[in-house]
Amino acid sequence: MTTLVIAEHDNASLRSTTRNAITAARRLDGEVHVLVAGGGCSAACEAAAGIEGVDKVLCADQPACTDQGAEALASLVVAMVKAGTVAYTHILAPASTFGKNVTPRVAALLDVAQVSDVVAIEDANTYVRPIYAGNALATVRSDDGIQVLTVRTTAFDAAADGAAAPVEAVSIEAAAGGSSLVGRQLTESARPELGAAKTIVSGGRGLGNGDNFQALLEPLADRLGAALGASRAAVDAGFVPNDYQVGQTGKIVAPQLYVAVGISGAIQHLAGMKDSKVIVAINKDPEAPIFQVADYGLVGDLFDVVPQLTAALG
Amino acid sequence: MKILVPVKRVVDYNVKVRVKADQSGVELANVKMAMNPFDEIAIEEAVRLKEAGVASEVVAVSCGVPACQETLRAALAIGADRAVLVTSVVELQPLAVAKILKAIVEKEAPSLVILGKQAIDDDANQVGQMLAALLDWPQATFASKVEASDGQVRVTREIDGGLETLAMPLPAVITTDLRLNEPRYATLPNIMKAKKKPLETVAGESLGVDLAPRLTTLKVVEPPSRKAGILVADVAQLVDKLKNEAQVL
Numbered sequence: 165m166t167t168l169v170i171a172e173h174d175n176a177s178l179r180s181t182t183r184n185a186i187t188a189a190r191r192l193d194g195e196v197h198v199l200v201a202g203g204g205c206s207a208a209c210e211a212a213a214g215i216e217g218v219d220k221v222l223c224a225d226q227p228a229c230t231d232q233g234a235e236a237l238a239s240l241v242v243a244m245v246k247a248g249t250v251a252y253t254h255i256l257a258p259a260s261t262f263g264k265n266v267t268p269r270v271a272a273l274l275d276v277a278q279v280s281d282v283v284a285i286e287d288a289n290t291y292v293r294p295i296y297a298g299n300a301l302a303t304v305r306s307d308d309g310i311q312v313l314t315v316r317t318t319a320f321d322a323a324a325d326g327a328a329a330p331v332e333a334v335s336i337e338a339a340a341g342g343s344s345l346v347g348r349q350l351t352e353s354a355r356p357e358l359g360a361a362k363t364i365v366s367g368g369r370g371l372g373n374g375d376n377f378q379a380l381l382e383p384l385a386d387r388l389g390a391a392l393g394a395s396r397a398a399v400d401a402g403f404v405p406n407d408y409q410v411g412q413t414g415k416i417v418a419p420q421l422y423v424a425v426g427i428s429g430a431i432q433h434l435a436g437m438k439d440s441k442v443i444v445a446i447n448k449d450p451e452a453p454i455f456q457v458a459d460y461g462l463v464g465d466l467f468d469v470v471p472q473l474t475a476a477l478g
Numbered sequence: 479m480k481i482l483v484p485v486k487r488v489v490d491y492n493v494k495v496r497v498k499a500d501q502s503g504v505e506l507a508n509v510k511m512a513m514n515p516f517d518e519i520a521i522e523e524a525v526r527l528k529e530a531g532v533a534s535e536v537v538a539v540s541c542g543v544p545a546c547q548e549t550l551r552a553a554l555a556i557g558a559d560r561a562v563l564v565t566s567v568v569e570l571q572p573l574a575v576a577k578i579l580k581a582i583v584e585k586e587a588p589s590l591v592i593l594g595k596q597a598i599d600d601d602a603n604q605v606g607q608m609l610a611a612l613l614d615w616p617q618a619t620f621a622s623k624v625e626a627s628d629g630q631v632r633v634t635r636e637i638d639g640g641l642e643t644l645a646m647p648l649p650a651v652i653t654t655d656l657r658l659n660e661p662r663y664a665t666l667p668n669i670m671k672a673k674k675k676p677l678e679t680v681a682g683e684s685l686g687v688d689l690a691p692r693l694t695t696l697k698v699v700e701p702p703s704r705k706a707g708i709l710v711a712d713v714a715q716l717v718d719k720l721k722n723e724a725q726v727l
Contacts, residue, residue, distance in 0.1 A: 444720070
């Protein structure tokens with residue numbers, strides 16, 4: 165058995181999601197190969213080679229892969245599988261926007277099913293995955309010859325460094341995709357990445373506007389060394405950019421501490437954060453559903469409570 | 479230019495589903511059903527492209543049980559011109575749906591397929607990408623902005639780190655994210671008009687594609703529930719609890 169993990173990276177470094185995916189791959193007995201496909205990605209390849217449990221890194225440093233388009237990456241993975249040099253049994257990627265974009269293309273071209281958002285691996289073809297916004301957990305078995313999976317990163321710890329796996333260049337060429345990259349607008353932040361943060365301060369519609377969001381939550385997040393998140397309502401209202409969104413269709417997070425401020429707690433939001441270890445809710449409405457999942461609830465006006473909390477943590 | 483919009487009938491997003499006692503699935507009897515919200519956004523986007531003069535026809539397609547007709551009528555009420563229902567007696571999984579849609583695309587020859595990025599029942603997020611792969615078309619998933627013109631489309635996508643803009647030639651597949659648009663409410667006259675729009679029914683089995691399910695659901699259970707928390711009186715008590723009881727500070 166050999167698993168091919170599709171690494172998520174920005175050429176210079178690996179995204180932490182790759183480490184979660186490697187941990188999931190190690191749950192499947194067998195070798196773990198990591199494909200790093202990009203343009204000028206040797207640093208990311210070296211980083212992958214150092215991760216515990218990685219047996220081999222496959223480096224596809226090719227013009228067609230520079231923008232990491234789904235068409236090019238999927239064509240490369242499928243060609244590697246079909247070449248048969250290694251009999252891959254599992255193809256695995258993090259269930260991030262990167263993985264979700266690429267892996268269904270791979271599965272379709274291999275004529276196999278994909279199992280999305282795996283939270284537990286029972287054996288080599290049986291997996292647990294959430295459905296209906298996490299209101300049910302389904303155990304599914306795939307009878308396909310090659311198993312294509314995306315894994316929920318919060319369900320698997322990040323693999324640590326501790327290996328020196330060989331790095332091999334991939335000789336197979338990716339086919340150029342039909343799409344071309346015009347540009348990226350990435351949110352610059354000195355804060356921890358939302359998906360990997362130990363503490364998250366998250367704001368909702370109750371903050372009223374983007375200025376309040378910044379003025380109240382930034383200082384609190386600074387004190388806690390936290391990442392900032394938001395409910396869909398806050399993103400839709402334009403308080404913060406889209407990549408702040410926590411929920412069923414946004415980011416799934418599971419920090420040690422999640423502080424929900426002015427968030428009512430729609431099931432779609434709860435789906436994204438209810439696996440957090442400790443949840444704090446601050447809301448003026450005592451009936452807000454967020455209190456049903458909160459370990460500690462504080463009913464009060466967030467405009468009074470949040471500055472007090474920030475001061476108390478000083 | 480013709481736009482094809484696949485739509486799925488799902489449990490309404492306001493319904494909190496219950497797991498069946500025999501662990502075979504979730505209770506669907508007497509539960510309110512609706513169009514998958516992401517597909518509603520897809521229909522709205524296609525109709526707006528038609529209203530802007532970019533598209534000439536919007537065709538909605540749904541796969542599954544006969545009741546999917548209601549979902550198609552809802553799409554027609556938003557402004558789709560006609561609808562295709564592909565019926566199936568077997569449970570349709572994403573790969574099978576993608577194969578059905580490929581067969582419909584080959585028949586209809588649209589320039590653009592716009593569909594929701596995921597359905598809120600199985601949360602799979604697969605069909606659009608799979609369809610694009612089977613057709614060997616470019617794809618733009620998780621779209622928050624679509625600009626189509628002259629055989630080209632430019633799409634802004636919501637990605638984990640922010641936004642990404644792609645350009646691609648048509649034909650192409652686009653999957654919608656939440657902020658692409660806000661779907662209109664269908665007006666009563668449009669709901670009445672929708673009843674008269676053409677709706678063609680095709681037997682999935684007649685399309686010559688493999689519809690067999692690949693995944694077997696062994697059981698469906700409730701997720702572990704969180705134990706009830708407490709309400710604290712003030713900030714001082716909250717900080718004390720976080721430090722001394724939860725030990726997260």
